[in-house]
Amino acid sequence: MFQAAKQSKLQQDGNDDVFFVDNGNTSYRLSLYDQPPLYDVTVEEFETSALDRLRILAEIESSAARNRSWDETKQVTITQCGKYLPLNSNSASGIDIQAERRKDQLGHFVLRLAFCRSEELRRRFTKAETTLFKIRFESDDSNERRAFLNSKDFNWISVSKNEKDEYKGQLQHFISAKMDLDTAFNNEAFYKVKWTTIPDLVEKRKVFLKGGYAYVPAREQASIIYAAFEERLEAALLATSRAIPLVDEDMRLNPILDNLAQGFIAGVPSDWVASAETTGEGITADMVDSLAKQHFPLCMRVLHQSLRKDHHLKHFGRLHYGLFLKVLGLSIDEALAFWRKSFAGGSGSDKFDKEYRYNIRHSFGLEGRRMNYPAKNCLQLHSAHEAGCPYRQLESSPENLQSALLSSYSAQGLTINDLPEIMAQVKKRSYHVACTRVFEITHARSVRKGEGLRDGESVTHPNQYAARSIELEKESKEMEVDFV
Numbered sequence: 001m002f003q004a005a006k007q008s009k010l011q012q013d014g015n016d017d018v019f020f021v022d023n024g025n026t027s028y029r030l031s032l033y034d035q036p037p038l039y040d041v042t043v044e045e046f047e048t049s050a051l052d053r054l055r056i057l058a059e060i061e062s063s064a065a066r067n068r069s070w071d072e073t074k075q076v077t078i079t080q081c082g083k084y085l086p087l088n089s090n091s092a093s094g095i096d097i098q099a100e101r102r103k104d105q106l107g108h109f110v111l112r113l114a115f116c117r118s119e120e121l122r123r124r125f126t127k128a129e130t131t132l133f134k135i136r137f138e139s140d141d142s143n144e145r146r147a148f149l150n151s152k153d154f155n156w157i158s159v160s161k162n163e164k165d166e167y168k169g170q171l172q173h174f175i176s177a178k179m180d181l182d183t184a185f186n187n188e189a190f191y192k193v194k195w196t197t198i199p200d201l202v203e204k205r206k207v208f209l210k211g212g213y214a215y216v217p218a219r220e221q222a223s224i225i226y227a228a229f230e231e232r233l234e235a236a237l238l239a240t241s242r243a244i245p246l247v248d249e250d251m252r253l254n255p256i257l258d259n260l261a262q263g264f265i266a267g268v269p270s271d272w273v274a275s276a277e278t279t280g281e282g283i284t285a286d287m288v289d290s291l292a293k294q295h296f297p298l299c300m301r302v303l304h305q306s307l308r309k310d311h312h313l314k315h316f317g318r319l320h321y322g323l324f325l326k327v328l329g330l331s332i333d334e335a336l337a338f339w340r341k342s343f344a345g346g347s348g349s350d351k352f353d354k355e356y357r358y359n360i361r362h363s364f365g366l367e368g369r370r371m372n373y374p375a376k377n378c379l380q381l382h383s384a385h386e387a388g389c390p391y392r393q394l395e396s397s398p399e400n401l402q403s404a405l406l407s408s409y410s411a412q413g414l415t416i417n418d419l420p421e422i423m424a425q426v427k428k429r430s431y432h433v434a435c436t437r438v439f440e441i442t443h444a445r446s447v448r449k450g451e452g453l454r455d456g457e458s459v460t461h462p463n464q465y466a467a468r469s470i471e472l473e474k475e476s477k478e479m480e481v482d483f484v
């Protein structure tokens with residue numbers, strides 16, 4: 001990858017292409033990522049492959065924060081991979097398998113560049129990637145998994161029958177005897193590896209130690225592979241961190257890498273809506289009060305409540321809330337009507353025209369640089385000093401946060417008994433996990449605990465929260481109609 005990034009810099013010709021060579025074909029679904037990508041990609045592909053992978057890794061971290069069991073984590077990860085990072089086996093038909101593997105490989109190596117920069121990032125990245133590898137390993141087609149393992153050198157030595165018999169007394173303690181012990185022993189294969197490579201199994205006393213080697217039963221083989229994956233990735237990240245100055249000089253890639261690292265630190269992957277397109281339709285100024293009460297996340301409820309109370313919002317409040325409402329589906333005419341009415345108590349019509357009208361039209365791309373700005377995502381709101389994420393901003397005054405939660409959501413079923421669990425996530429700085437839990441509690445009629453917005457997905461954007469909430473209400477109304 002460094003070679004690639006360096007090459008991209010050397011060969012930069014002013015357009016958006018990053019130049020690599022080699023076609024990047026991969027024979028197996030599983031990968032130890034020992035070959036960096038050396039093929040042509042655009043800067044856009046460079047970024048999106050990493051963002052999509054980051055969604056998966058962030059969800060793996062969220063699963064740990066939410067104390068999901070291994071089976072739940074596996075289920076959520078497989079579902080999210082199906083959406084953002086599908087990786088089918090060789091037997092799948094009608095799918096461009098090489099394109100999937102190329103994206104998988106590219107995303108992994110881009111994230112290596114982003115996350116090699118500090119020990120903390122390296123540790124978290126290695127942990128999340130190893131979990132992803134384990135999930136894929138467990139769910140892989142068994143023939144393809146065997147072929148993949150045979151293609152790699154894990155430095156394990158197959159224990160011969162003679163040697164196995166020599167240590168039968170010791171080795172038979174490490175087999176699970178569902179049948180009679182002799183048959184179980186004869187059926188079990190053993191491998192020898194340097195004991196230092198599998199500290200987990202040694203610590204748990206799941207292997208026999210002799211002459212510097214650990215004798216590992218075949219059913220524990222996966223542990224050797226996971227340890228090898230982790231060890232190789234740790235070493236590769238360290239090597240990458242030493243070479244990173246080469247990439248730091250690239251002005252196109254550097255902001256992307258910084259943004260990815262920030263997203264991972266905050267536990268929030270990226271934009272849910274990368275565009276400024278609206279997600280709702282037919283929303284009018286008169287509907288906003290009722291939508292805010294039922295469907296808005298805490299950040300936007302707080303802004304709506306202050307607007308109603310003070311008939312005013314400061315600059316960043318107007319900006320964040322205005323963009324949110326735009327993406328929610330408020331047209332420019334309805335937005336002007338909404339803001340004119342909202343300011344009416346404190347601002348006369350002339351003042352509104354002079355001070356605010358231009359800014360509202362500007363945010364719709366109708367003035368100035370004519371850019372249709374997207375709404376702010378959770379990552380941006382977490383780092384905002386003003387009008388940002390309340391879970392973050394009120395972290396140091398838990399009483400205020402708790403009373404904001406109760407006053408905003410008690411009509412939707414949130415009670416004082418729910419607060420400890422939410423505050424525990426805030427304390428861990430997993431703000432989006434706290435927000436996701438509030439979503440589950442306030443939509444308990446349709447959403448089970450742990451299900452998140454959908455299929456275990458966590459909140460990463462206020463508009464994603466509102467859009468899913470509106471969608472659930474629509475679904476439940478349709479079900480009621482069908483029932484009648």
Ligand code: SF4
Nearest residue numbers: 297299378381389435
């Ligand atoms: Fe808003 Fe995101 Fe914070 Fe939820 S986690 S309150 S959606 S910024």
